[in-house]
Structure formats: C-alpha cells, structure tokens
Amino acid sequence: MTKEITYLEAIREALQEEMRRDPKVFVLGEDVGPYGGAFGVTQGFVEEFGERRCLDTPISESAIIGISVGASLRGYRPVAEMQFGDFISCAFDQIVNQAATLRYRYGGRASVPIVVRAPCGGRVSGGLYHSQNTEAWFIHRPGLKVVAPSTPYDAKGLLKAAIRDDNPVIYMEHKYLYRRARGPVPQDDEEIVEIGVAATRREGDDITLLTYAAMVQPALEAADELAKEGVEVDVIDLRSLLPFDKAAIFRSVEKTGRVLIAHEDVKTLGIGAELSAVIVEERFDWLDAPVVRLTYPDTHCPFAPALENFNLPDAGKIAAALRRLAAY
Amino acid sequence: MTKEITYLEAIREALQEEMRRDPKVFVLGEDVGPYGGAFGVTQGFVEEFGERRCLDTPISESAIIGISVGASLRGYRPVAEMQFGDFISCAFDQIVNQAATLRYRYGGRASVPIVVRAPCGGRVSGGLYHSQNTEAWFIHRPGLKVVAPSTPYDAKGLLKAAIRDDNPVIYMEHKYLYRRARGPVPQDDEEIVEIGVAATRREGDDITLLTYAAMVQPALEAADELAKEGVEVDVIDLRSLLPFDKAAIFRSVEKTGRVLIAHEDVKTLGIGAELSAVIVEERFDWLDAPVVRLTYPDTHCPFAPALENFNLPDAGKIAAALRRLAAY
Amino acid sequence: MPSIKRTKFRLTNDQLLEILYWLKLIRAFDERLSVLVRQGKVRSGVYTGLGQEAIVVGTCYGLRREDYICPLHRDLGTFLMKGVEPGVMMAQMFAKATGLSKGRDSALHSGVPELGIFGNTSMLGSNLPVAAGIGLTFRMEQVDHVVIAYFGEGASNTGDFHEALNFAGVQRLPIVFICENNLYAYSVPFEKSMAIEDVAVRAQSYGFDGVAINGNDVLAVYQATQGAIRRARTGEGPTLLECKTYRWHGHSEHDKAFYRTDEELAMWRSRDPIPTFTTYLQHMNVLEPARLEEIDARINTTIDEAVTFAENSPEPEPTDAITDLYA
Amino acid sequence: MPSIKRTKFRLTNDQLLEILYWLKLIRAFDERLSVLVRQGKVRSGVYTGLGQEAIVVGTCYGLRREDYICPLHRDLGTFLMKGVEPGVMMAQMFAKATGLSKGRDSALHSGVPELGIFGNTSMLGSNLPVAAGIGLTFRMEQVDHVVIAYFGEGASNTGDFHEALNFAGVQRLPIVFICENNLYAYSVPFEKSMAIEDVAVRAQSYGFDGVAINGNDVLAVYQATQGAIRRARTGEGPTLLECKTYRWHGHSEHDKAFYRTDEELAMWRSRDPIPTFTTYLQHMNVLEPARLEEIDARINTTIDEAVTFAENSPEPEPTDAITDLYA
C-alpha cells in the first residue's frame, strides 16, 4: 500500500513512524518544537510526542551533536536537525571526532546510533550560507554513513534505515525537493530502503550516468533527450554516498563502458572524484572513454538566480556532457 | 647560499624572516608565546618580537581563526598555529565559511591573507587525535589554498609564499618530518617556493608516482628498489595540494602512461581521488593502466605501533604497488 | 534653543534631529523591504529590525569612519549609518550587480573595509571572533578606535560568542558588545534557551562589565554606548550592553510568528522608539511640525531613489558567479 | 570509634580509610606511569594528575554504578574508582590488546558504558556536550542518577564548554561540573587566558550555582560534591564546582615546565592532599600505623600486578587496526 506525498511529508512520516515504534527515538534542534521546524518537518510533533521527545535547543550546533552522542550512549536514537545543512560546519568536531570515532576507540564496546538531518542544496535562492552541499566532508570521514535521497519513497525509507542503523548517519535532505518532489511512499511501517544500495532509475546500454538527490530529475530529462538521439543512458541514483553501491556501479560500467557523474557539489574532491577513481582502479579495462564529471564549478553558491543558474548543473548541461561522451 | 637545517628549523626561519621583513606579520596560538610552541617552532620569538606579535591565546580554536580573519581585514598577515592539526576541526566553520568565502561575498573588495599552520600526520604514536591528515576537507573548499611540504627547503619556501599570499592558506606541516628531515635551505630572504608548483624528485619513464609530505621519502626508496628491477619511476612531490600542479602531472603521465598515487590520508575522497579523476578526465588516452592509489585504509589512526604500521603506507607497500602497476 | 542635557554626552539640536532622521530612515528602509518581499521583487532572506531601530541608531551615531561595526542580520541600518548609500544597500537586497556583493549574496553578507563595516556569514556568533581580531589590531597600533559588535540573545548561546568575549576580556580589547535581546531567537523564547534574566550577566565570565538597558530608548542606548566607547578608547577594555527590545515582524518576512501573543506584540508596539523620541523632541521644542514633514519627505525620496537605483541596476553577469574567489 | 562528622555527609571509619586508599592508589598509579614513560615502556601521551588526587577521589567516592563520569585527561583515577581494573587501565596505557581501546588509543580515549564511564576524544571541552546528553536521558527517564563532568580551567574557554553548560542550565540537568583549576593550561597561566578570579563565576551565565573550593582537601571536595549531587538527584539542576589545585609535573611527562617557579611548585607541594588527610586521620585516631602499612602494601601489589598484567598482555593484532569501525 502506498500513498502520494511530498518529499518533506515523507521525511515527517518516517520520523513519526519511528518515534511511534521506538520510544528511544527523539528529535532535537532549533525551532523543531512548537514551531515545527524551519521547514515544517516536525509540525505536530510536540502535540503527539511532547516537548521532551521534540526538543527545542539553544543555538548551539556543536552541543546538539554532543548531546546526541551522549544520549545514544544510553541507548537512545536521537535525530538531530541542523536548521540548514550549512550550519553543520559549526558542529564539525563533534561529528568527525566524537561521533565517528567513538566505536573504534571504545574497542567496539559502544556505538553511536544518531542521525543528523542536514537540509542542503541550492536553486532556492539561499546564497552562500543556505545552499551548501556538504556531503564530501563526511564521506571522507571513516565511521560515518551518508545518504541523500531523491524521491519521497527513498526520503522515507532511508530515514527509517538511518534511524535504525547503529552508526552515525548524515542524512542530506535536499531543500529544492521538499515540496517539488511528490511520489508514492509505502505505508508499511517495516519497509525501509537499505543503506548502501543504489537504484537504477532508467536502463540503457550506452552510457552510465551516476547521480543523486536533486540531480536525478535533470539527469532523467537529459537521458530522455539523448534517447531521442539514439543514445540509451543507464541512470543510477546512488541514494547512499557512504557506503556507495560499488556492485551496481560496476555492473552498469561493464555494460556501457562510458561514465558520466553529475552532482551539485563542487568538482574538486566532490564524490565524483571518488567514483571516478574507484571505477578506473577496478574497471579500467571496461572503459571506452574517460570517466567525466559534470558538477558545480569550484566556487560558492551565489544568491542572484542569474549567477546561481550559471553554476548549477541542469538537464541541458547534462545532455551536452552526455553527447560529448557518446561521441568520444 | 644555503644552510643545512631541519624541517622544523626551516619553518621557524621562514616565520622569523617574514616577521622581520613585514611588521604586519604576527603569530598567534596556544602556547606559542614564552613557551615557544608545543613543538618549539616559535622558540625565541617573544624575546625578539614581543608578546604582541607572538600571542598566547586561550584554548579557543574557532576564535583563533576568527581573530586572524579580523586582523587580516585590517591589513595584517596573521599566522595561526593549531597546536595539533587535528584540532582544526574545532575551527572548521571559521575556516570554510568565514575565511574561504569572504573575498567572494565582498565582491572582491577584501581578501584574507591568513596562514593556518596545522601539524599533521602519523608515525609519531599520536593516536586518533594527534595524527590526522585533514587536507582533503580543505582542498574541497573553494577559496582556500593548501600546501604540504616534504623538505626543509620547501617548508621554508612554501611558508614564506603562504604568508605573502593574499588568500587563506592551510599549511600542513608533518610532525614526523620535524626533526627527521634535514637539508639545505636558502638563506636568501626573497627565495620562496611558488604555491601551485610541483617538484620532480626523481626522473623515470615507466611510472608516474604522485605523492607529498612524509610519503616522499618512502616513495623515493621504493623507486630505487624498482630501478634495480629495471623500472624507472618519475617521483613527483606535489607540495601544493590546492591548487595542484596539473601541468607537471600531465607531462609525466604523457611520458609514462602509468600512475600510482601514494598518500597518508585515507583513501575515500583523499586527494588521490581528485588526482585520479583529473588524469582520467584529461589524459585518458595516454593511460596504459589504471591509475592506482596506495593510501591509508579507511579507518582512524591507532596508537599502538603494531596497528599504526599496519595502516601506514611505507616503502615496501609502495614498491609492491609499483610492481603490480609495472606488470599491468 | 539649548542643547539637550539628558545625557552626559551633549547633543545639539541638529544632532538630535539627525538621530530622528536615522531612526525614521531605517524604519522606512525595512518597511519598504517588507513590501518588496511581498511583491516578489526581493527574494527571501529579509529579516527586518522593525521596532529595534533605537539600538542601531543609538550605537552607531557618532562613530568614526575608522571605527568598525560587526552587525547582525537585523542591522542593515548600521550599513547606512556607516556610510553605505541606500541605493547600494537596496541593490544588495535586490542581488543586483551594483550591490555590495555584486549579487552574490544579500543583506549583511558583504562588507566595506574602508568604511569599517564587516559583513558576516550566516553563522550566528561567528562575527564576534572577527570583531575581536579587529579590536586586537587597534590595540596593536595603539590607536583609539573601537569596534561595535552586535549579536542576538539567541546567538549568545553559540561557542563563538564565548570564545570571542573571553579573548576580548583577557586582552582588554576596545570593543562594545551589543546584545539585541528581542526575547526570541526565531521561534524560541528567551527563557527556553537560557536560564538567566539578563544576557548582561555573561560579561562577568569574561571580566568586564555588562549592563542591561532599555533598547527602545535611543538616548539611553546612545548614552550607554558612548560611555562604553569612551572606556574602550582609553584602554579600559570591552563592555557588554544588553538592549532589551522586541521585533515586530516575524523572524523573517515569511514567518507568521504564531509563537507569540497579540497582547505581547501590542505591548511592545506601544513602546515604539520613534514616537517616544519624536514626542520628546516636540516637548523639548526641538522639532517643529514643518521640520518633521521635511524629514519624512526627504526619507521618502531617499527610499524611492534607492529602490529606483536598485531596480534599474543591471543583473550580475552570469560569469561573475566564478570570479573574485582568489586574490 | 565514632564516625567523622566534619561533613554533613557522614563517613564511617572504613569509608575514610577507603578514601585514603584511593588517594594513594591513584597517586601510585600516576607515579608508576611517570617511571614507565621514562623507561620507554609507555609511549607519550601521559598527563599525570599528581597533586590533584583529592579532586578525583572527592568527586567519585560514593558514586553509583549508574552515575556517569566524563573525565578529563588527568583523571585516569576516575576510571579506577568507577570500576576499571588497574591492570586493564595499565594495559590501556601500554596500548595492549587487553586495554580498553584494544591498543587503538591510550589514556582516557576509551569508555565503558556499563560502568558509566565516558571516554572523550582529545578535543578539550568536547566531553561536556556529551555529558549534557547523558544527563538529558536521566531526566527523560526520571531516574535520579547524576553525571560528573570534568574539565580544566583552560578548557572552560572553549565553545563547547559554553554550549554545554548553557544547555544543562536551561534544561536543569542532573550534572555536577567539576573544574580542575590547576592554574595552568599547558604553559599558559590562568590570568593569561581569562580575566576573572574564579571559573566558578561562569555558572552565573547559565543560571546555576558555581562555587570555588579547596581542591586539595578531599573532604571539602567530597562534601561539596555530595551537596551538588543531592541537588542534582532531586531535580534542582547542575552545579559548577571549581576545585583550586595544582599539578606537580609538567603538562605531559615531556614538559619541563620552565614557565613556573620552583617556589610556586614548592608551595603547592606543601599542600599535598595525601599527608594532610593522613595526618587528619591519625589525629582522629582512625588510622593506626599498621593499617597504613597494610594499605601501602596492598597498593604496591596492585600496581605491580597491573604492570605485570599490562606487560604480559599481547600486542594488538595488526588487523585490528581496521575493525570495530562500524557496528
């Protein structure tokens, strides 16, 4: 049984269901309480779960994560909201040093089942400090997991999986998709989307297109474009960024021999770098062309739409890159 | 004219010469004052420059960077010391959001000529929080520069260049090299090592080996090993990690067609990923074999030597990787 | 007419009228912005300081060009008082090429070194260490300039607040810290984010004075600031002034502010700093009706011209998205 | 013999002797570590708490198993008092497979959930938000356990300190914050890192009590802690206890501590918490010489056995370098 809802509603549903299922799950963050969160994700939560399980915090991102780690040591499963993913940099030490290393330094005697929700991404006129894509910093840090859903279905399933996971998970939710992405979502409490498994959104034998989050839709449009020109693109939505689904990627590469990676994060050391490097390392002989990246340029996210659009990858730019790759 | 000194002394000399040359240069950090720094880099500075130009700060990494940014806006060139590079995570927001974006958001009307010295790296029994290699987080952030010298010569020349540079520069100094690396250093005040230029440490036509910092020495040893087996390795010391020297890298790749990247940072989204991706994107047709990475595994840096040695790349592991690559 | 003696810091009648002008100009600027957002001419990210103007004016009035300000998001008025043209500031809000950041960001996210204006990131509290760095250079040079550093009561819970004020205290830097305590941090009321009555007490942790004052009384703010500035200029170190106030609009123009009562808002609207000050000036015979009209007319024109300038300004060149990253 | 009434919190003679035992055991543990570093048997990273034992013992004595501690780097003794075997702790210092972290790190960088021990990273202050999170769960469950959270005066200048104590204050969490003010943060003397007399005043910023006490008087520390614990258990929220003390050795065993005078050290050595307490017990006729010898002998054996256990313990398996990363 499924229901058509938005990406944002899917996030809310996942939280609600997990909080109903497991009394150890609670949420904390700035304005998540009576206000219901800057984007309304936790609307109605105080009424249903009380302020103790939907806790307004002071403006203290570092403490929010530290508190989550502490609670997790006592068996809780806190879901911490960063009001904007950009502010995660204020909690950086608690994430990369405290949360990511705890299990290792404890000799495996404890784990840190926390989720950090980070509303991320551009095309919402957010400017430099309300548009960032910060996944790469965390993908680079062993001990964390990172997910980035593109559909309501995955938004729900991955958040449920993240909450149930015994490791710290950074959950990147894309602001552009909040109300724009609509789709069917399972109403079965137990249906989750496994972390580490990619989804093929479109099959094709000619080019592998690896992408995720708000780039999936333009990637599919570009693929449709190319289909008209006789080029069939395999569009893989990574969904999980750490760990990413090597098996699915390799299966596609073995079939196509050509790879384009599209992401909204900047190019240098964006996840595309790792994907390219791994493919080259392990599937070199299957490649008929260079693995190519289409990304945000190495700069910040400007406010004015004219500027932001210049930077953002879109269907047109992806189609152009696909064409170049097909012609290689 | 040159003099034989250690890596650590070279850092000190660079600081002294720049502070003598330019009254706007000053250093700040924890225990850098009368104590002379945890590693002794600023020994004698208070005597020569006074406490105002060699300022002991409270334990406040975030403030240290914020203060540096403020001072730089008034024409100063602060050199901030992180006592251990690991603690840079406590100053993350001030670096990636404040310093790295200021010029851009100011419409080019200001710049941030600060240097952040980060003693980094392992093989010093430092454990999880005194051994980290954090360069990748900063290479991923537009607006910063990142350098990582391997010799006293470069330690001095790059620090001088970093201080004179009008952008925020993260200066990664490797603790293992402090007293172990000795070598000639120019005594000419004006001799600097340009940021963005790699150094070829050994010429060879068979394999390109890209590396930096404490991995250069083992890389050279491994190359000597391979030479005995008839394989000549081109060893390139990157020195600058952002920007890195694409031209030098491509020249070598065009010659060898085979690339090994060795670094002490972890594999996933370590700089090796970017180097590999760029080479594949732009020099695919020159490649006779997959670009291969030899790195720290994706885990933390353990304390016990038995564990740390298991993780650390060394001459033996590099030689083995070179052999595999030569045989491809 | 004699000059007003209510404060130790004498103000001439012209100065008093100037203060009124600034109060009204800043009010009008924010009010216009509020309309422009609704018209879709200015995109999101508008955080008006309506109701809080006395703090901006009382703290900035009389600053030197060399003095530095480090404002918070509600303090666009400080940019104007420190010398940015209203048209340029409006263009910044329109994200036009003529704005301070050339369209790269809006509001306070840009600065002007020559005018002593620091423009912060969005990260609350992160302007305060920068303020400390600027103050440090004043002390190094042994010049008697000061820094005015602003933050909300909510931002006083960030780590950067603590690290910065501690450093300023131990180094006795010439900084006046202005807390704009408007009782809410977005939706969160003061008492839900800290267990104290006054943010001012926090100064005790850093070894300098903290005082809570009426932030809606422009002369009280001016007097307290001038006292703190005098101490700062003479090497006596920082002061924390907590200005109790209230914001009339929501957190941003998109926030309906259901978290507070109509009564509370009405009560605070009755403490509007502008009529209070206007009446005062009238009672003191400083302000004739004609003069008031003249001021209002001038402000109207200024704002209209600012909007026209912004509207007529060119959009940024798309390729400017990637310039100015490195020096 | 009657029990000692000096504190409201009555202690039997056996308990007083137990306190003496702990003081001496912890002293002996650190002294042995100091020797082992010099012998090269323990690798770097040794920060002894010699001279500060009264704080560890006075704060930990009488804690429940469910109570949580969040120690700082000088507080290895808290691990012992909370139930970690001396041999295991020594093995942790030797980085052996039998140590708490299986050789992955040493000292406080590991923890034991079942014993209520949180082991922090190196980042000073970063244990305090974690302490707040633990305290929050106690309050959620409405159980009356407490958290004892330790930090140096130097660490009280970090952002995390501020964010954590503010949260603890506004949520009235059952936490006792223990500041070990030993006058130095590495080489930096107290007065060069903050402009206040007592770290205790910082509690005022968070709406709870802060008290400065003699950290070298184990009974004074015990009494103050028990008072704070009682308040915490009954829902009255946190307390900050600043324990004035001094560390005899350098910051780490590699630091010659040239930044302080011999006189200062001598003065503080004369305030050694152990002889003071021993003499007191003798005066009170609680401690016969035979008993003292017995205690010393027991401690000697314990430490010897701990070292033997650590020395004989296996090195970690190299491949353990990459395990236990994910659950």
Ligand SMILES: Cc1ncc(C[n+]2csc(CCOP(=O)(O)OP(=O)(O)O)c2C)c(N)n1
């Ligand atoms: C570090 C950080 N966390 C969260 C936010 C989101 N945010 C923007 S303004 C605001 C409330 C600020 O309250 P306060 O400091 O009292 O200033 P006010 O808006 O009331 O003037 C919040 C939570 C932010 N900008 N920076």
Ligand SMILES: Cc1ncc(C[n+]2csc(CCOP(=O)(O)OP(=O)(O)O)c2C)c(N)n1
């Ligand atoms: C965030 C951070 N910055 C710097 C350090 C390096 N460091 C380790 S201990 C220390 C001094 C700590 O002083 P204090 O908090 O007073 O504790 P004490 O050592 O005196 O017991 C410093 C600077 C660190 N561990 N963490």
Ligand SMILES: [Mg+2]
């Ligand atoms: Mg406020």
Ligand SMILES: [Mg+2]
């Ligand atoms: Mg100390």
